[in-house]
Amino acid sequence: MVNNKNIIASSAATIMAFFLLLTLCACSLNDKYEKPDSCEDSWEPNISLSNLLSLYDGETIRIQEDWIVEGYVISSDREGNFYGRIHIQDHPQEPAYGLELMLELPDASLFYPAGQAILISLKGLYLGKSNGSFQLGGVYGLFDQLKVGRLPGRLAEQHIQSGCAESIAVIPRSISLEKMEQEQVNTLVAVDSVQFPEDLLGHSYAEEKEETSRQLEDCNGNTINLVNSGYADFAPALLPEGSGKVTGILLGDGKDFSLVIRSISDVEFTKERCPSGPEPRSSDNLIISEIADPENNTEARFIELYNAGEEELPLVGWTLERYTNANLQVGVISDLTELSIQPKGVVVIASNAITFEEVYGFPPNWEGGKNSAADSNGDDNMVLRDPFGMIKDVFGRIGADGSNTDHEFEDGRALRNKTIFLGNPAYNPGEWIIFNDTGGNGTINQPQIAPGDFTPGEH
């Protein structure tokens, strides 16, 4: 039994030795991993964004120095409207500059969300400019030229570090569509009181799988394109009807600006649409009251309309047509939508607004331009059409050259009788007093001289 005791004693010793060795080999005994602290070894910025951008001299350059630049992420690919690029600006509220970081990394916003301060290690990156936008990233060659392209995704870790600060809200700069500046490009901006034009309503943000521009307008008619990706989550959503604020990144090259939103929530339309123009309305009381072809100055031609009614008449949808000489086809159509006419009031449409003002001493209501109804040499026929396409008044006979007829006013003037209060779709020379340089057919041969022989603005 001594042997057995030996066995027990020695095995006890060896078991102890064994466990001792076990503790020495503590390798990978622990199953649990602690959440890492990502803020170790963070980089220190040593160049400002503006200094960086000032290096650009018109050619794509490779950055050779150990520079670190700090920026705030303002774009986000969370909803798929951005792909392969991250926009950053140099300050969260008052940015002076922004740029586009090109990166082949889908869902980059998981790592670099909007509002995050990031540090970019610049050495080895390329700086360039495209469509007015500074770009930083990888590079590709095209016809012996270097262009900034997307940086391969695996390089992101080497070049980009998330700052340790919590994400902060970047406050967009308010801008107006009337006055946009190149410096604002690549920064986060907000435009207020904008809407989608009426004819876009019912359309989606973007056509499937196609980049689509949708115009935005303010109430003053200033516009900007909202550029949407056909792959964005919100691409099939319908454009909202109201008006309000749009926040996005401003892009553009100084003339053509566009806006790109991060998310559909960047479009905050909580207000009514801009006060819209009046409804198109017809009237029997709108007549052509005076047509002028001054002998002494063909540039001072005009045409005058008179509202014989008791109410203001917006001319939305009204058109004035000129049928030149004996033409059966209409020559020039002038859309009078922008005009409105007071009760017992007139509008004067000049051939040439500047000359008109010089000659008559006041500006016309509108310029019809060359070859319009306002620029007739006296043998053309004029038609006034309401918004619904009905002819409400005419001068002359369509298809008949006016020369030597009862509707020639060459070097003269056609003046509507003051007793006429209703338009007449059939020409009646009895309603007119007509001066010209030939006479006959009830007209008066008495060429007219501007300004004295004409009465624009009065009827």
Add this chain to the structure above:
Amino acid sequence: MRDVRLLLDGICLEEFLREVRLKEDKGLEREGLGWRKRHLIMFILIVFGIDCSNTWAQSVTISGKVLDSRIKKPLGDVRISIDGLPLGESTSVLGAFKIQVDCNFSCILQFAKEGYTRVELPIEVAGEPVELGVIFLSRINPVEKQDVLLNLSETDLDDEEGISDVVGLLQGSQDVFLNRAAFDFSQSFFRVRGYDSSEGRVHINGLPMNNLFDGRPQWNHWGGLNDIMRYATRSMNLEVSRTSFEALMGGVDFTIRPSKMRPGTRLTSSWANRGYSTRFMITHASGNRDGKWSYAFSLSRRGATEGFIEGTPYSAYSLFAGLEFKLDPNSSLTAIAIAARNRRGRSAPITEEVFDLAGRSYNPHWGWQADRIRNARERIIEEPILMLNYHRIRERFRFRMGVAYQFGDQASGRLGYFQAPNPDPTYYRYLPSFAINNGFGDQSINAQRAAEAFRSGGQLNWEGFYEANENTPSGKASYVLYSDVREGKRFTSRAVANLKITRTINLDLGFTYKTQTTDNFARLDDLLGAQFHLDVDPFSDTQNDMDGPLEKEEGDRFSYNYTLDSKVFDGFLQVQLEREKWHAFASAGWQSSSYQREGLFKNARYSEESFGIGPKQKFTGLGLKAGLGYNPTARIRFNLRGLVREILPLPKNMYINPRDNQKRISFDVLPDVTSLELNTLLRFPKLTGRVSGYSTWFRNTSEIGFYYTDSGLGSDFVQEVLTKLNTRHRGLEFGLEYHPSSSVTLSLAGTLAAYQYVNNPNTLLYFDVTEADENPIDPSGQVDLGTARLKGDYLARGPQKAISLGVTYRAPKFWFVSTTINELSRNFVDLAILPRTESFFINPENGLPYSDVDQDFLGERFKQQLLPRVYLLNLVGGKSWLIKGYYLGIFASINNLLDETFRTGGFEQSRNGHYGQFVEDQRSLSPSFGPKYWYGFGRTYFLNLSLSF
């Protein structure tokens, strides 16, 4: 010589030895020998073995002469005993002996002399005197090569493909070829005869241990418990086994009985740079004791911060405890518990592009987290086994009965990503080839920078995952670490009886009943800082668990959840005839199995087919095996064996996508296999070995694969189902040893084989169809692609040609050194199926066939790729000392001494499923979806130190 069978494979030898030892030990006790002396003779280098046949004998006179094997001088004073009982006879000074023995069942004649290896010979007598001739005794060289070798390739054992499981089956075999296969060829995914590891059956105390899901044995269940797994009975290939019907590769039956273990304590320390870097083991066994009880226990610990492949941490503990109660001298009860926990990080196959960038030991599955390696694909296996065995042995009868209960789980870690960039650093969009293949303009600078980035940081960015989760709105996870878990219980019961009916007839029969219930699910292990995971399938954007919560938390089951119930009943009956010059056997095996899936999640992709109890799948099948042996002399022996068997489908190749639905392959005709082998065995004094030829035909088998593809019919994540697949495995095997002197052994072993497809199997694709799918491949959710042109191509089952040349020197002073040079070739790449179907030539843009197919280019690309031939030089050596009863052994090995870089396996990727994309990708110098390869280890070492007392 007629009654003595000189050993072949030693398969039954150990079994017999233990029986003998039991008796012998008693004898020694009577002689007053101490326990140290007793254990000394356990260190046996088996020089001779015996065939498995139990022999039948009676009183007879035996004579012969004993010589020292090295110096060829007579040995006197050699003690002779029969069945462990000393006869009181010894050899004369001239080495001669003549004894009268009285022998019944399983008689063993022993020759023992201190300092010499004991020789044991089974004898079979028929009343006539037996002249044994010269018997050689070798001086003891107590380096336990066998033992050490058991540890050698263990690092490969839990390879995912199940390939290296074969190693476990082969180690310890005495067959020269199988030994080479286990220790040398295994470095390159070698598979014996090209079979799957499920063709090798593993038993513990007669109870089958192969899994019911894929039929494979799981060696991790007892990994590290080498000391208790050293007693085994093996049958190779179609050889008869007294344990069960077995499969094509044969079987191994480990005997774990404390009373049969070497008494004493054994301490082992190992150092290596393969799978683990350090190992400690301690085993203590009481051995057979006077009392009724004997016991044994073993503990082991293996660990590494990383193995040879980067980022593969290893941590394993194993524990064994066994207790045996002797009911009477002939029967005993054994209770054992085996608990092993194995946790290790896995590696991945890589494309040539990635290899060029990062080398053979690159592994994309890991990254640093706070200065620790974190592997995203760790596998944890923890499935303890409890077992109770009854064992009874009488003169003509052995009966074993046992029940086993196994429980626990296997979990394979994965990194999930949801609406987030693919975390895999080798994802094609992150590689230099992507810039070149997909970029605009000249992308060379980008490509070169992507290459730099990959070289310096091609690992997982764990911090980034936490950061992404933090930045994901509402606390939803973009990245999660989860596990595919198989958690289950298995109950196995079995009874086996071995009978000796007459002197020449043996009868064996056995029955097994197994039930297994597994829960299969994905489990959220780590939300990586997120609050919850949104349980939606990212491919189809559909809900996985419609009746459960949408938001899942750590520890929750998500994605899929189903149970699989399996029941298997089998039986075998076999008869063996043993005659002077010939022997024969015939076995019949019958099996019935049933499987039933129950879906626990109702998913939106298969709302009708995912949830609830599915139909029960029942199969029954028969197998027949027979063999005929003829031995014209004791030196040479031939045998011819054959097998026909119906193969019962296993869940793995029956359920098409069990995670999602109940869909199954219907087996109108059961797969079957036919196999024939012819063996020649040589036992000349200086030349021993085996030469075999075989041919095996598999018919009507099926295979299921999963992948994402851009096919000619559309893009989707698909299940690819091959049915009516016929393959043929045929070849030659040889393993020869030549002994020019007693201290030198030369060996030559190898195989020349062909594992081929012999028909064009049917190909079907299955996929989910949801409302969101604008362009499903087919609205029905499946499409028949017709046949795939595979006929004549080769299976990717490791090298089909392997040759090994070895030399071993055994010094009398108890040291040895051995080296082998191995050539491995004809290793084929696994083929992608889609390019070999007609659908490949359809343009997915318009559904019309491509009109401008470049057949010359395709012809070249479709040629099956061969992995380069490789030469591996391996070296092993060892020495042992016996100091005051303490036995100290040192063993060392170096594999791949020349540090060759080589591919062990590979497969074509299936992503490019139509001609247009395939050609575009293949024409680039660095295709994004080229084949992926596994790479072998470079030069590695293993050092083992053991102390026994």
